Amino acid sequence: MSVRQFDDRTVTALVADAVLAPSMHNAQPWSFHYMTADGVLHLRADLERAMPRTDPDHRALHIGCGAALFNLRVGAAHLGLVPEARLVPDADDPQLLAAVRLWPGGADAAPDAELSRLYPAIRRRHTSRYPFAELEIPQPVRETLQEAAEREGAELAFAHPWHADFLLELVYDAECRDVLDPAAREELERWTRLGADADTAVDGVPEYAFGPRKSGGKAPWRDFAGRRPTTDRGATAFEYVPQLALLSTRGDEPADWLRAGQALERVLLGATLADLATSLTSHALESRDLRSLTQDPVSGTGQVQMVLRLGYGPQGPATPRRPVRDVLTVT
Known part of the structure; x- marks a missing residue:
């Protein structure tokens, strides 16, 4: 060529x-x-x-x-x-x-x-911070998403209910740590946009994409507002049986992380075409000690790079992007 x-x-x-x-x-x-x-x-x-x-x-x-x-x-x-x-x-x-x-x-x-x-x-792909239906993803769709990850040199494993519950405990642990960590709160506030800033931002998570407050359910959910006042987002129950999937790579070096990102996007785009809503939860992966616990002790292999939440529900709004x-x- x-x-x-x-x-x-x-x-x-x-x-x-x-x-x-x-x-x-x-x-x-x-x-x-x-x-x-x-x-x-x-x-x-x-x-x-x-x-x-x-x-x-x-x-x-x-x-x-x-x-x-x-x-x-x-x-x-x-x-x-x-x-x-x-x-x-x-x-x-x-x-x-x-x-x-x-x-x-x-x-x-x-x-x-x-x-x-x-x-x-x-x-069409947007992160959805809304509740998903208590409707199981069909096995053929799961297999298609797993094949998508494999094409990019990664592995996608759907968590068994008991493992999903354990992952949620890790997320809760991470949330509690962040509440007590001024540096974590400062970093989160740096990348969130409230009020009028949300309408003019070109990066960060705008207030209109925070989603509702969680009043019940077990789905992993990060409160981007923290203790800051925001417009009333309402409160609702999220799913009690969230469908979580772990994206892993064999290695854990920069090249592996880049492969994980490509696999992640391939899975997310495939899920979008399958009319699934998607969100990501990295909270339990942001601390080394918690991340080491995320792997499924029975069938897990490799290094967990991302936890995905998948299901049927509303797509989230588009978030701002920097001009090309x-x-x-x-x-």
Whole structure:
């Protein structure tokens, strides 16, 4: 395949798809650099958007960037391109996470039809902080989502009810710790947007996406408001039997975290196409000692990178995104 230079409009469209990926507290910790002569797009970590207290190792940052990388791959396939993504952890340039060379589709290589099929879900996927129905996800749908994780070198395991209850206890433990930790509260407040700021924000979790307060149920739920006054969101019961799934990788290095992010987004987009609502809970993974307990002691393997909550319920609202011009440079 010959190298082809793509115009700014094509690259802008790809990055516009990429930035719709989920990230911890919607911090959007990424930037992109397209080198026109080489036809290569670099994905870089934006460490100014890191969370020293919640994510000291930048594990969650890498997962968010991996999810953005997967969206970019989907967008490229949708445009008839063949993205060749290479993870490039570099001790001399730790902020460089991946390099993507874009090839035109043709006789040598056809665009990935399975990636392209996921494209409509990129804009439909939103985190839902609402109750889900007490309706079990069919086994064929579960298997499809597990296969999606496997395609990206990860494992998705649905938690048995007893293990789900244990995970919820870990989440509750993490919540109690945060209440007593001023640094944790400060970091959460930095990435939440209240009042008029919610209507003009380009990042963070806006007040309108907090969801209702929980009056009952067992589903994991993070109160982004904390002790701060907010508009009345109402209160409601969440599901008593939440359907949780653990996303794991064999290793636990930066490249594994990037793979986990790509697997996570592949699962989330597939779930969206299957009319499932989705949310993520990383609370029990933010402390090393709690994270080590999340693995299923009977069947679990690898390192747990994310806990997903899946079910049938309302999709959450879209959350703000930084303009492409703020995250993309072209040379």
